[in-house]
Amino acid sequence: MATKNSFVFSNVSEPHRIRTKEILKSHPNIRKLIGKNPMTIFVILGLVIFQIVMAWLVADKSWWIVAGAAYLIGAFADHALFVMIHECAHRLLFKKPESNRLAGILANIPQIFPSSVSFERYHIKHHSFQGVHELDGDLPNKWEAKLINNYFIGKVIWLLFYPFFQIFRIARLKEIKPFDGWVALNWIVQIVFVAAVYFLLGPKALAFLLMSFFFSIGLHPLGARWIQEHYLTHGEQETYSYYGVLNTVAFNVGYHNEHHDFPSIPWNKLPQIRSGAPTFYNSLFYHTSWTKLFFRFLFDKEISLYSRIVRNNRGKVTLTDESKPDIEIVNINQTVPN
Structure with a gap:
C-alpha cells in the first residue's frame, strides 16, 4: 500500500x-x-433527449428542486453518457472512426463542457501505458x-471539483495533440447548445445540466x-x-478488469x-x-x-x-x- x-x-x-x-x-x-454494437447510438439519443426534457421540466421550479433533480436523476443520466462517450472512444459503435467520434460529440452535448474528443485521446493512452505518469491521464x-x-476535506474538494483537477493533468502528458479540427467542432457544438438552452429554457435549465455534470463524476x-x-x-x-x-444504469462500466483485458468488447x-x-x-x-x-x-x-x-x-x-x-x-x- x-x-x-x-x-x-x-x-x-x-x-x-x-x-x-x-x-x-x-x-x-x-x-x-469482440465487435461493435451500433444499437448503442439509440441509447445515446435516448439519454440526450432525457436530459434536455429534464432541463425543460425544472426550468421554472425552485432551486431546491433543480439541485435535487440534478443529484437524484440527472447525475445518473450524465454518468451513463460518460459511459457512452467511453464506448465511442474505443470505437465500439461503428466501423469508421469518424462515426464513433461524432456519436461521442452527440453524447457530450448535455454535459456542457466539451470533452469527448479529448477524452478519446487521453483514455486510449491510459490503456496503452497504464501507470506511466507521463502518459496516463x-x-x-x-x-x-x-x-x-x-x-x-481535501477528498471532498477533490471530488467536488474533479473535472478541474483532470484539466490540470493535461500539461504533463506527452505525445498527445491537444487541439485540432475535431476538438474545435466539439467546442462549437457545445457553445451552440449552451447558448440555446440559456436563451430558450433559461438559467435554471442550464444550472440543472451543469450540476448534473459535476454530481455525475464528483461528490456523489x-x-x-x-x-x-x-x-x-x-x-x-x-x-x-x-x-x-x-x-444496470451505468451500462456495465463497473466491469473494469474485464474492460482492460478486452477493450474491444462492447x-x-x-x-x-x-x-x-x-x-x-x-x-x-x-x-x-x-x-x-x-x-x-x-x-x-x-x-x-x-x-x-x-x-x-x-x-x-x-x-x-x-x-x-x-x-x-x-x-x-x-x-x-x-
Whole structure:
C-alpha cells in the first residue's frame, strides 16, 4: 500500500496483457464477443433527449428542486453518457472512426463542457501505458496527490471539483495533440447548445445540466467509480471491478478488469467475459457497492491520492525520472490466476 507521501512504483508491466493472453488460451470462445454494437447510438439519443426534457421540466421550479433533480436523476443520466462517450472512444459503435467520434460529440452535448474528443485521446493512452505518469491521464499529478493526500476535506474538494483537477493533468502528458479540427467542432457544438438552452429554457435549465455534470463524476456515490477502478483499496491489486446493482444504469462500466483485458468488447457483453472465464475474475478482489466505497474513500486515511501504482516501463521505450521524489519503489509481483 502507498505511504502518505509517495505513489507505489512497480517494476513489472501492467497485468492486463498477460491475463488477456492466458484467458484466450484457456477460453478461445471469448474472441467471439469482440465487435461493435451500433444499437448503442439509440441509447445515446435516448439519454440526450432525457436530459434536455429534464432541463425543460425544472426550468421554472425552485432551486431546491433543480439541485435535487440534478443529484437524484440527472447525475445518473450524465454518468451513463460518460459511459457512452467511453464506448465511442474505443470505437465500439461503428466501423469508421469518424462515426464513433461524432456519436461521442452527440453524447457530450448535455454535459456542457466539451470533452469527448479529448477524452478519446487521453483514455486510449491510459490503456496503452497504464501507470506511466507521463502518459496516463488517469493518474493524479504529484502536486495534486500531495495537496489532497488522505485528508477528509481535501477528498471532498477533490471530488467536488474533479473535472478541474483532470484539466490540470493535461500539461504533463506527452505525445498527445491537444487541439485540432475535431476538438474545435466539439467546442462549437457545445457553445451552440449552451447558448440555446440559456436563451430558450433559461438559467435554471442550464444550472440543472451543469450540476448534473459535476454530481455525475464528483461528490456523489457515482464518483466512487473513479476510486474503484485503479486505487489500491485491497493490497497491491492494480485494477478492480464493481459488480453491483448500479451497473444496470451505468451500462456495465463497473466491469473494469474485464474492460482492460478486452477493450474491444462492447458494454453489453462485458458480463459474458466474467461468466466465460470465471476462474480469472472471481479470484480477484472486487467491489459490490459504490456508496460504501464512496464513504470509505472519504473517511479512510489509509486511502489517499497516492494509493496508485506507477511504472516507467512503456514497452520498448523507458521513461526515466532520476529523482522520483514522490514515488516509493516497491517490488510488486503481479500474478495471473490459473
